[in-house]
Amino acid sequence: xxxxxxxxxxxxxxxxxxxxxxxxxxxxxxxxxxxxxxxxxxxxxxxxxxxxxxxxxxxxxxxxxxxxxxxxxxxxxxxxxxxxxxxxxxxxxxxxxxxxxxxxxxxxxxxxxxxxxxxxxxxxxxxxxxxxxxxxxxxxxxxxxxxxxxxxxxxxxxxxxxxxxxxxxxxxxxxxxxxxxxxxxxxxxxxxxxxxxxxxxxxxxxxxxxxxxxxxxxxxxxxxxxxxxxxxxxxxxxxxxxxxxxxxxxxxxxxxxxxxxxxxxxxxxxxxxxxxxxxxxxxxxxxxxxxxxxxxxxxxxxxx
Numbered sequence: 001x002x003x004x005x006x007x008x009x010x011x012x013x014x015x016x017x018x019x020x021x022x023x024x025x026x027x028x029x030x031x032x033x034x035x036x037x038x039x040x041x042x043x044x045x046x047x048x049x050x051x052x053x054x055x056x057x058x059x060x061x062x063x064x065x066x067x068x069x070x071x072x073x074x075x076x077x078x079x080x081x082x083x084x085x086x087x088x089x090x091x092x093x094x095x096x097x098x099x100x101x102x103x104x105x106x107x108x109x110x111x112x113x114x115x116x117x118x119x120x121x122x123x124x125x126x127x128x129x130x131x132x133x134x135x136x137x138x139x140x141x142x143x144x145x146x147x148x149x150x151x152x153x154x155x156x157x158x159x160x161x162x163x164x165x166x167x168x169x170x171x172x173x174x175x176x177x178x179x180x181x182x183x184x185x186x187x188x189x190x191x192x193x194x195x196x197x198x199x200x201x202x203x204x205x206x207x208x209x210x211x212x213x214x215x216x217x218x219x220x221x222x223x224x225x226x227x228x229x230x231x232x233x234x235x236x237x238x239x240x241x242x243x244x245x246x247x248x249x250x251x252x253x254x255x256x257x258x259x260x261x262x263x264x265x266x267x268x269x270x271x272x273x274x275x276x277x278x279x280x281x282x283x284x285x286x287x288x289x290x291x292x293x294x295x296x297x298x299x300x301x302x303x304x
Contacts, residue, residue: 005258006258009254009255009259011137011147012254013247013250013253013254013255015147016249016254017246017247017250018146018149018151018154018246018247018250019146019150019208019209019223019250020223020230020249020250021154021230021243021247022150022201022204023045023201023223023227024231024234025157025198025201025239026197026198026200027041027202027227027228027231028236028239029170029194029198030195031231031237032303033170034089034194034195036088036089036096037097038085038096038198040080041198041199041227042104042219043220044073044076044198044199044203044220045203045219046107046111046206046219046220047073047076047107047203047206048203048205049206049209049215049219050111050115051069051072051073052065052206052207052210053120053210055069056123062122062123062124066207066208069203070200070203070204071200073199073206074199077196077199078192080103080199081191081196084099084103085100085195104220111217112217119214119216120210120215121215122211122215124142128141129142132144142212145208146208146212149204153201154239154243158239169190170190172185173190206219209223229285229286229289231245231299232245232289232299233248233249233288233292233293234299234301235298235300235301235302235303236298236302241299241300241302241303245299249285252285253284256281256284260276260278260281261281263277264280
């Protein structure tokens with residue numbers, strides 16, 4: 001494999017990593033602060049993608065459609081938290097798993113009714129439809145925009161959690177919920193805003209993924225498993241851990257799928273090497289997770 005192809009796959013890995021971070025950041029906030037296992041988080045990723053695809057012809061452009069779709073997804077998350085999830089905070093995690101799994105089925109069927117079962121293909125904005133020359137490497141401009149968006153969101157979340165009063169309340173609520181309530185803070189509103197923020201980030205990830213992947217029913221479940229792996233590797237409740245874990249998983253998964261089949265071809269025929277390489281690549285992130293947990297059982301950067 002030549003260096004240009006290796007560099008391209010590395011950038012693809014980083015792009016997948018920031019996409020996973022947009023998912024993992026919201027999910028780790030919800031789980032770390034609200035102690036809520038939300039299997040339906042991937043559904044908001046799917047909703048964000050479908051809303052963007054539906055709003056592009058209405059609003060006449062990708063960027064305004066993305067902005068409105070993210071806002072609507074966050075508002076939908078706020079409504080779901082108030083109606084369906086608020087009573088689950090003090091209940092067993094098994095109840096949370098069953099309830100949010102039911103939400104997955106509900107959203108999948110609702111999307112199928114509204115948009116049909118056929119995948120939708122979303123075009124990137126015209127300004128980002130071309131390629132950029134990076135020292136001899138031709139790379140899609142929209143993928144670079146995804147990278148930039150993910151880094152900007154990471155910086156914004158760090159500033160929000162570490163430097164603002166809202167972030168102080170979020171950290172306090174995660175540490176001692178009863179004391180925060182005793183001090184007069186409306187914890188229900190705080191938790192609702194945190195959940196809406198997480199859903200908005202998932203919707204942003206889905207909107208950005210739309211031009212790269214097909215927008216289809218069930219697309220949220222495909223990325224949700226990787227998102228949970230990211231959270232476990234990075235440390236539950238940690239934004240810094242989610243960022244590090246997402247980049248690590250993205251790069252390992254992408255380079256594994258690119259390099260392992262070629263490596264196996266050195267010792268076996270092409271057909272067997274492709275099958276063995278694909279199988280090994282699909283296991284790579286789980287092997288990585290096992291190795292990280294063997295050394296650091298609470299993840300790379302567990303929340304303080």
